[in-house]
Amino acid sequence: MDKKIYLYGLIPAAEADQQPLPSVEGFDGEGKLYTFPIDDITAVVCDLDPNEYAEESIEQKINNDLEWLQKKAFHHHEALTLLYNNYTVIPLKFCTIYNSEESLQQSIKSNGDKVENSFQLLKGNEEWNLKIYCDEDQLKQQVSQNNTTIEEKRKEIKELPPGRQFFERKKIDHLIEKELDKEKDRLCDHIHEQLKTYAVQADVKKNWGKDVTGLKENMSWNSVYLLPVAKVEAFLAKVESEEKGLDGSGLRLEASGPWPAYHFSSFS
The missing domain is CATH 3.30.70 (Alpha-Beta Plaits)
Known part of the structure; x- marks a missing residue:
């Protein structure tokens, strides 16, 4: 496994094409957020080390490390607020992580109609x-x-x-x-x-x-x-x-x- 994918939110591809993604530090404090296009939907993601951010490790930190939890939850919220200020965005829950680009792509495509309906609902509201x-x-x-x-x-x-x-x-x-x-x-x-x-x-x-x-x-x-x-x-x-x-x-x-x-x- 080369990397895990942290998903912040989804934005319409047309809006992503018109407005470049702001430079934002990633969840691990090292990489940057970037866009991952999936048909008419663009996912805003960052890469994570699969060993450091294994499911068991994250669960342990969430349950036992309040300082880590507060810092990371604040980062997640701030990143989504920045996206919200620039795009129509469907925000994802804290620590929505995929094991590969393929699993992310499959998940988004299988929920494509639901995502598009949400974009229509949220636009202008x-x-x-x-x-x-x-x-x-x-x-x-x-x-x-x-x-x-x-x-x-x-x-x-x-x-x-x-x-x-x-x-x-x-x-x-x-x-x-x-x-x-x-x-x-x-x-x-x-x-x-x-x-x-x-x-x-x-x-x-x-x-x-x-x-x-x-x-x-x-x-x-x-x-x-x-x-x-x-x-x-x-x-x-x-x-x-x-x-x-x-x-x-x-x-x-x-x-x-x-x-x-x-x-x-x-x-x-």
Whole structure:
């Protein structure tokens, strides 16, 4: 085996012909990214030493070497961002590696229709992300004061004998937590329904924990939108408007983009 092939992304061959590939250092820090044409599709790749980047070796580094993982993942993302700024690009997942040019070529050709459909979908559109964070103490206070279910429960308790009231008040705390979760879901879902009207496609992703975000607030929502370029400004204005309408709720909206379309390209 002479070399392995690291695949960053796919771009239309016509765009690759019009715009030379920027000079970018390869995954190993030694070689450079280069283009590999496959019919009407151009793969952006770099070469890797087959011994140093054997599958077992990479798995070990991913699982045990956080510094290596962070450095290489950052490189992958930065390379794709540069490609995104110059081409219509289908980004590939971190560490997509082929054992030979032949296996890469076969994989792309067998998914040719899927790749072309993704190019058509992505052209003229941008991927944007929305994360919603929640100060739960602040929202809990609002729920406790304004929720009709909780208010009705308090009225019921007032009619009970004093001994019963003590135990029933304990149940109020559990009820507030339950209503807090329902209110978070209701508000976030409402915002998402408003925003996805601007999008060609939209999806809801898994929330990140505090260990990932490094924030004191909990992430309550994480969604992505494929937006026509002409609608991005209106989308962002709507995000700002929705956040203003949430004043005092403890929810904070954070829109970011545009990003390489990791979530809306169908080739993997």
